[in-house]
Amino acid sequence: MPKDTFYNLPEEKRQKIIDAAMLEFENNSFDSASINQIISSAQISKGSFYQYFDDKKDLYKHIIELMIQKKMTYITPAMQNPFAHGFFEVIRDMNQSGLEFAKNHPRFTKIGNLLLRNPSHPIYLEIISGGQEQAYKAYEMLLNRAIETGEVRSNIDVAFTAKMIFKLSSEFILEESDLTAENWTEGLAELLNKFMSLLENGIKAK
Amino acid sequence: MPKDTFYNLPEEKRQKIIDAAMLEFENNSFDSASINQIISSAQISKGSFYQYFDDKKDLYKHIIELMIQKKMTYITPAMQNPFAHGFFEVIRDMNQSGLEFAKNHPRFTKIGNLLLRNPSHPIYLEIISGGQEQAYKAYEMLLNRAIETGEVRSNIDVAFTAKMIFKLSSEFILEESDLTAENWTEGLAELLNKFMSLLENGIKAK
DNA sequence: AAGTCATATGACTAGCAAGTCATATGACTA
DNA sequence: TAGTCATATGACTTGCTAGTCATATGACTT
Incomplete structure (x- = not known):
């Protein structure tokens, strides 16, 4: 799961990161998805990313979690x-x-x-x-x-x-x-x- | 398609390369399959590989071609x-x-x-x-x-x-x-x- | 023996990846 | 004002990749 720092972020910035991640995971498998691509698209630094998430898997699972929540409705x-x-x-x-x-x-x-x-x-x-x-x-x-x-x-x-x-x-x-x-x-x-x-x-x- | 040098190879060596390639493509997508892995498993050098095949795609297509031939039977x-x-x-x-x-x-x-x-x-x-x-x-x-x-x-x-x-x-x-x-x-x-x-x-x- | 040619080699280049870390910022506290 | 703490940064390390190329080998030819 994402770290507290991620949830402390202003809604807008958080959404920008989610959007960037979704864009990458839409067009790439988990393996070929690139964190460099995501942070560049979300306009955050490498270091920041790792203060929000443990690693790529952490981010990915969060996206899947959001999807499941949506699907429940x-x-x-x-x-x-x-x-x-x-x-x-x-x-x-x-x-x-x-x-x-x-x-x-x-x-x-x-x-x-x-x-x-x-x-x-x-x-x-x-x-x-x-x-x-x-x-x-x-x-x-x-x-x-x-x-x-x-x-x-x-x-x-x-x-x-x-x-x-x-x-x-x-x-x-x-x-x-x-x-x-x-x-x-x-x-x-x-x-x-x-x-x-x-x-x-x-x-x-x- | 593979180069002539590949077909000039003794049957045994050729088969060893095919086996190594299949092993790699069985367990990895095209992208994540590694030529380094294949040549190490087939015990040939990097340079040799590129004298047999143009690139990874060339090898992959050859494997698929072999499969289609088999399926025809x-x-x-x-x-x-x-x-x-x-x-x-x-x-x-x-x-x-x-x-x-x-x-x-x-x-x-x-x-x-x-x-x-x-x-x-x-x-x-x-x-x-x-x-x-x-x-x-x-x-x-x-x-x-x-x-x-x-x-x-x-x-x-x-x-x-x-x-x-x-x-x-x-x-x-x-x-x-x-x-x-x-x-x-x-x-x-x-x-x-x-x-x-x-x-x-x-x-x-x- | 000298030359030619197909084949074999692995060090090397260039590029990209994930993840780390020393450093910087700036807000809030005592 | 001095100190603390959460957050932000990007250069850097490490490790992988595909593909290249100068060099070497050894068989066969003249």
């Missing part, structure tokens, strides 16, 4: 209390909020994608850790419940299907998060419908 | 002449051969994944270029044909479905290519069945 009622809602409704909400986050925070999205696409990097293990596994488990619980309630046919392989839905959702959001601004809203709704239709045809109870 | 009759075979058979073959390649050539697979996961890198554009787009188009042609023949229901969005099948196949192979050796053959067959079942339920004509 996109949780819908159905996501917060999934068992009280229909399975397909929950899945739809998750994808919709994912798409909306990507739309509203393209810079965070880019940084997140760079992280997600480098699972072999040590920093991935440190940050994502068991998150992926937990997500699979969550999907499995939802699927099991949906089979109980009769929403989903019972002859699927739950673990496998959970993984596939997770993967497909991620790819779906990654791939389509570059829709142009003007047709965004309609494009989103339409895409989501196609996606859900594919999914529902695949596993919905007949 | 996995093409099945159904893949070579897809319109003479059933749609789901072709898709099944493509995934099966993808899985088999991953199993038999885990080192190439790892290198390929690192490349595929960095679409923002200049080298990606240079090597993959429009390959992805071509793949989408190929899937679209197959889907259109399958709709004509009545294998696939006609009320799907072809372009969207093509993308999703492509993405899902890639992820499926990536994710499952780490099955353990002993249960490989049965595991593969079972997985493929689950995958195809999900797909067929999703888009097969009723």
Whole structure:
């Protein structure tokens, strides 16, 4: 975490540093991101940087933390209390909020994608850790419940299907998060419908 | 492409260099792979390296070329002449051969994944270029044909479905290519069945 | 034996990186 | 006014990188 000196900074200067860091991490992997570049862009000295953060990793984790905080605000009622809602409704909400986050925070999205696409990097293990596994488990619980309630046919392989839905959702959001601004809203709704239709045809109870 | 001097080398020495390069590119992105590391591992001098290859990119492209050659040997009759075979058979073959390649050539697979996961890198554009787009188009042609023949229901969005099948196949192979050796053959067959079942339920004509 | 030519070498250049540290500033305190 | 303390600075160290080049080797030719 950033040092006290960082939080003591005037809001404006702090934001300038965050902006500079995001600009660098948007366009570079963790390894190839340069602190020299960041401080030059934020117009602070090398020494100051190291009085705000322990090292590059410290700064990076802070940016990721900010992203997670932002993402939290996109949780819908159905996501917060999934068992009280229909399975397909929950899945739809998750994808919709994912798409909306990507739309509203393209810079965070880019940084997140760079992280997600480098699972072999040590920093991935440190940050994502068991998150992926937990997500699979969550999907499995939802699927099991949906089979109980009769929403989903019972002859699927739950673990496998959970993984596939997770993967497909991620790819779906990654791939389509570059829709142009003007047709965004309609494009989103339409895409989501196609996606859900594919999914529902695949596993919905007949 | 490598220089003549490289091809004049005794087979054994050439292989040692390829091995060293693969070891490095398996565990590092193109940028962070180190020529110093490669020459040290291959036990050749810096000067020699630059008499075999123009630069790091030259070597890297050669490795990718070797991988493509290997992959070519996995093409099945159904893949070579897809319109003479059933749609789901072709898709099944493509995934099966993808899985088999991953199993038999885990080192190439790892290198390929690192490349595929960095679409923002200049080298990606240079090597993959429009390959992805071509793949989408190929899937679209197959889907259109399958709709004509009545294998696939006609009320799907072809372009969207093509993308999703492509993405899902890639992820499926990536994710499952780490099955353990002993249960490989049965595991593969079972997985493929689950995958195809999900797909067929999703888009097969009723 | 003398000459030629492909191949091999590693010291060297130039550049960039992360992180350190002695020094400076300037506000607030006693 | 003198002292203290948080903050700011950039030259510097250390360590890495890709790529170059003068020099050396040794096989084969004339």
